[in-house]
Amino acid sequence: MQNILPLHLFEELEAITGSQYLFLDEETRRHYGHDETEDYNFPPSVVVKPGTPEEISAIMKLANEYKIPVVPIGGRTGLSGGALSIHGGIGLSMERFTKIEIDENNLQAIVEPAVITQVFREAAFEKGLFYPPDPSSQGSCTIGGNVAENAGGARALKYGVTKDYVLNLQVVLPNGDIIWTGANTLKNSTGYNLTQLMVGSEGTLGIITKIVMKLLPKNNHNILMLVPFFKSAQACEAVAEIFRAGIVPSALEFMERDAIDWTLRFVDGVSIDIKDEVEAHLLIEVDGNYPDVLFVEAEKIMGVLERFEIDEILFADTEDQKNALWKIRRAVGEAVKSNSVYKEEDTVVPRYELPRLLEGIKDAGWKYGFKSVCYGHAGDGNLHVNIIKGDMTDENWKTEVPKGIREIFELTVSLKGTLSGEHGIGYVQKSYMDIAFTNGHLQLMKGIKRLFDPNNILNPGKVLPDNL
Amino acid sequence: MQNILPLHLFEELEAITGSQYLFLDEETRRHYGHDETEDYNFPPSVVVKPGTPEEISAIMKLANEYKIPVVPIGGRTGLSGGALSIHGGIGLSMERFTKIEIDENNLQAIVEPAVITQVFREAAFEKGLFYPPDPSSQGSCTIGGNVAENAGGARALKYGVTKDYVLNLQVVLPNGDIIWTGANTLKNSTGYNLTQLMVGSEGTLGIITKIVMKLLPKNNHNILMLVPFFKSAQACEAVAEIFRAGIVPSALEFMERDAIDWTLRFVDGVSIDIKDEVEAHLLIEVDGNYPDVLFVEAEKIMGVLERFEIDEILFADTEDQKNALWKIRRAVGEAVKSNSVYKEEDTVVPRYELPRLLEGIKDAGWKYGFKSVCYGHAGDGNLHVNIIKGDMTDENWKTEVPKGIREIFELTVSLKGTLSGEHGIGYVQKSYMDIAFTNGHLQLMKGIKRLFDPNNILNPGKVLPDNL
Structure with a gap:
């Protein structure tokens, strides 16, 4: 792959998209050089904004000719670095495709x-x-x-x-x-x-x-409740119990105490009284077309929750209250990140294994000296683990944390889960792929990549480990 | 690929599975040589019944060594010939995997x-x-x-x-x-x-x-109704209208008049009075946990149906009545086939396009001289087309029918549908794959096949066209 682009390439790109959709200035390149993954910035050598599939087709032919990387760029909200131009090349912003x-x-x-x-x-x-x-x-x-x-x-x-x-x-x-x-x-x-x-x-x-x-x-009704648990492990256990009672909630979110505390400080205009002894919350929603049915389901859920040590359940009665609770939940990621340098893992396991996963994450933190804040989509066993640098030394952050992450991933795989539930592997998790797959399996994936992209120009250096 | 198997291969297979799971006799080979696809029989050269993944692994290594085809065989109910040993070789019956x-x-x-x-x-x-x-x-x-x-x-x-x-x-x-x-x-x-x-x-x-x-x-309740339509086209139109009214039925099946008549003659102990003018039926089911909700949904469906020319709706009140209606629907395929030599196509389109598809099928029959009986899962646009030989000459059956099938498939693709909704391509539809895919696209699929199976020993001659 070439990192230095020949000058006439720009002329050829310009001929495809028109000069108004071609950008070489550093500000633009840096703007398209990052997503939401930690603090990385890998600017593309040039940013283009094609308007049709045919223009993209012409760009790909050109890129193959010159063996130049092309990285498709969307909303740049990714958490695994999938849109980072780690080898420079053409940053292909899709922003004109809005129909x-x-x-x-x-x-x-x-x-x-x-x-x-x-x-x-x-x-x-x-x-x-x-x-x-x-x-x-x-x-x-x-x-x-x-x-x-x-x-x-x-x-x-x-x-x-x-x-x-x-x-x-x-x-x-x-x-x-x-x-x-x-x-x-x-x-x-x-x-x-x-x-x-x-x-x-x-x-x-x-x-x-x-x-x-x-x-x-569309369905028109839902009931939303926030349930404070005195023990984190019990919040995790309650998740599988709700399904076992025959209920399929439309949302079942888990937040550790730190996650909700940090978010309440981070988000304006929302406050909730939480007892000191509360370790975690579940945010539970049921939805459907018939309010009576939802009340029946909410009752059933409360029947399950009674078996655990919980504080009083908060029901969101109005649209405003519902929006406020969802605002908190959606802001957790940002709030936790605003607190410290961090690394985020996107662990996922069969939902009944959540208590085992949470325990293992805390053990790994204790062993390798890091604090973690966990939250996520507990209903499908998808737990986001934010590993917080806090006052950890740079040296330990660099050497100890990856060992801890490896142990956490080994645990997810042993629990029949895997590395990423919804964030992808991208740039930051690729070196852990050997935990989830045999070498033969990874070679098959590499073979597929080679079949589609023999010159390895499309978003190179993502998903598959470098040493494959 | 070798069609004549070396003698010591049998010894090696025997060493893997034990002699009690190795069969060379013609009766067994012919038994495993057919599925439910027309009247084809392609016996494997040898039938093996492995008991573990490790035995299958050893068989595959052997087959690669000798370049001998291996065809996995399941329940042999397939309708596209996927389990036929068209090149002989090892018929791999999976029947011992029953946990x-x-x-x-x-x-x-x-x-x-x-x-x-x-x-x-x-x-x-x-x-x-x-x-x-x-x-x-x-x-x-x-x-x-x-x-x-x-x-x-x-x-x-x-x-x-x-x-x-x-x-x-x-x-x-x-x-x-x-x-x-x-x-x-x-x-x-x-x-x-x-x-x-x-x-x-x-x-x-x-x-x-x-x-x-x-x-x-599990959900515990359902309502099932059989709706006679005086016009086939209107039955097809009603399908999309039910969804547009905000209802998602759990089943929505279409049967042309011939399909139901032939089935009533074929199945014992079930009878329904149908007016001569009825052209088609929809079998509609809603399911859920709350009977009251199902009554509301059934009412909504009846509100939609009122807009069409229908005869009286038959509600299945008891489990026996429900089973009888489902028995009829499930027996349609067999009943139609017992009537004549036939070919079955598994067309699928977006559901709103069903009336266009049905009309096109009838036009093709008229043009190429064949009768068709149509039925299937109208709720997802999946229409099974049974092309009936009846008194068509062998010559026309061989030359004209494939032209008609090609036109039907071209129509499905032009309606944003495709060749097979649920039966697969297997052996009998592979020559039509060029209608659904460009050559470049098919080459990608072939590349995937080659990547997984470089010696082309696993179920060769299926899915992809021969001339690719």
Whole structure:
């Protein structure tokens, strides 16, 4: 791969997109050089903003000719560094792909990748339809990035993740071919499933230019409750018990005490009284079309919760109260990060194993000298672990923390879980892939990458370990 | 590929499985030489019945050494010829893989591939859990075959298809490696999704030896109604209208008049009075935990149906009546086939396009001189087209019907649908793959096949067109 770009490349890029969509200045390059992953900044050598799949196709052909990296860039809210131009090259900002077309007849939508997730969700709501995936960053992340990372969010336990809504993709392949991966149908048994191979491939196998999404009829009611637990472990245990009682909540979020305390200090205009002895909270939502049914389900949940040591349950009675609780939950990540240098892991296990996972994380912290703040989507066993630098020495941060992370990942895998539930592997987790996969398995993945992208120009250095 | 097997191969196979699991006699070979696809019989040269993944691994290594085809064989209920040993070789019957392990704590199950789908569903029911996919052949098809073909069934419109329940797979790769493709989690963004690449790959990329399935809490109530339409086209139109009214039925099945008439003659002990003017029926089910809610939804559906020309709706009041209606629906395929030589196509389109599809199918029949009987899972746009030979000449059957099928498939693709919704491509549809995919796209699929199986020994001659 070449890092120094030949001058006439810029002329050729300009001929494709027009000069107004080509940027070489440092400010722009640095702007597109970071996402939300720690404090990394890897600026691309040039930023282009193509407007059509055909322009992207021409760019890919050029990049193959010159063997220059191309990194697709979406909302830059990623937490695994998937959009970082770690080898420089062409930063391909997808921001001009913003169309939404809702097909009410088929309960589907054709969405372009730069559409903000929340904008898409609201456009669907307006037509009485529902796009469930709602990553915490929904106000700024894009649908294209959601597909690339197979994003989840708070409603995945009932409604599934991004992959469960993607029916078909228009993709520019690394060689410049433009294909539709599948069909706009709910069922498909026609050839190998390249749609699902593309979802979650973190922009390394193709550039997504259109997404056909399945939609559901909207439901109109929900009940939201915040449950304070005197013991963290019991909050984790309660999660599986609720499902075992036959309830599928629409959200079931876990927050350690520090997570909620730090967030209450970070977020304006929201306050909750919490007893000192409370160690963790569950935020539980049920949703549906029939309020009576929701009351019955809420009662059943309370029946389960009675078996644990909890303080008084807070029910959000108004839309404002609901929004305030969700605002807290969504701000946890940012609040925790604003507190200290940190590393975030996106562990996921079968939900019944959560208490084992939490215990193991705390043990690893004790062993390697770090504090962790845990929160996340407990309903699907997805626990975000924020490892806090605090007053740890730089030396220990560099040498001890990776050992602790490795032990935590080894634990997730031994519990039949894996490294990432919804953030992806990207740049920052690739060196741990050997924990989840055998060498032969990783070689198969590498073979797929090589098949799609023989010159290794599309988002190189992501997902797969370097030493493979 | 070798078709004549060296004698010492049998000795080596015998050393792996033991002689009691090795069969060379013609009767056994012919028994494993057919599935439910038309009247094909392609016997394997030898039938083996391995008992462990390790035995399969040893068999694959042997087959690679001798370049001998291996065809995994499940319940042999397939409709696209996926389990036919078209090049002879080793017929690998999975029938000894019959364990079910239900994990009530995580709402999951580990199922071995030879478990009959209905047996698995009932085992889940007994624990208060629900495995929704229910192909019409559920009484004899196997879970492994369901995964290989990405089977659907009548409940897919609400609950999704097989792929939506597969969390993780233990697979013996063509080179003999045994891997787990993913993790036992509801969310996973860790590397390329080999789980979903394996689902629907029709036994050409690996041999599935264990399946981790997601389960749901069981629901206890449903309402089932049979709706006679005086116009077939209106029955198709009503399908999308029901969804547009905000209802997601748990089943929405379409049957042309011939389909139901032939089935009533074929099935014992069931009778329904149908007016001569009725052209088609919809069988509609809603399900859930709350009978009151189901009555509300049934009322809403009746509100939609009022807009169409229908005869009196038949409500199934008892379990016996429900079973009788489902018995009819499930027997349609067999009944139609018992009537004449036939070819079955598994067309699928976005559901609003169903009336266009049905009209196009009838036009093609008129143009090429064949009669068709259509029925299927209208709720997800999946229409089974049985092309009936009747008194057509052998010559026309051979030359004209394929032209008609090609036109029908071209129509499905132009309507944003595709060739197969749930039966797979297998042996009988592979020559139509160029309609759904560009050559570059098919070359990618072939590249994947080559990557997994460089000697092309695992189920060769399936899915991809011969001339690729």
